[in-house]
Amino acid sequence: MRPYKIPESVLVVIHTPALDVLLIQRADADNFWQSVTGSKDRAEEPLALTASREVAEETGIECGEGSALASRLVDWQLRNVYEIYPRWRARYAPGVTHNTEHLFGLCVPQRIEPRLSPHEHTAWQWLPYRQAADACFSPSNAEAILLLPQFAE
Known part of the structure; x- marks a missing residue:
């Protein structure tokens, strides 16, 4: 049996200096476009490690410690708490x-x-940030993308 997912995750908005945003389409849900997301592998895993691991796993872009992009992965010090979609709740422990x-x-x-x-x-696509926000299925992902101008270099 597969272990339950930890209900603590990251969302990584990958963007260019021009504020173009990379969106990827989920394989398990038609027309669900999103940024990179993923849960911690273990409770004590540092969030930055979760973020760099998920980016590498989902896009092949290396941004972990020692990589050329390591300094460009920025923790925005924000978090969302949201209800897990019922279709994916079985991945978590009962009651989560x-x-x-x-x-x-x-x-x-x-x-x-x-x-x-x-x-x-x-599938993947690069879109200007406002269009990317409009294309996201997740309201919290769209809101994060709309914050991009505040965090961009």
Whole structure:
């Protein structure tokens, strides 16, 4: 049996200096566009490690410690608490209904072609940040993208 997901996750808005945002389409839900997201692997995993691991797993973009982009992964010091969609609650321990999501930004020098994990995502697109926010299925993801001008370099 697969272990339950930890209800603490990251959302990483990958963007360019021009505020173009990378969105990826979920493989398990038609037309669900989002930023990189993912849960901690273990309770004590540092959030920055969760963020860099998820970015690498979902896009192939390396931003972990020692990488060229490591200094560009920024913890926005914001979090969302939201109700987990019923379709995905079985992944969590019985009785868990909410997740705490920590927001990060990753500024890449220009639009990069991601290398998607096909079991997680099926397509990608770069959009100006307002269009990217409109394309997101998740209201909290859209809100995070709309905050981008406050956090961009």
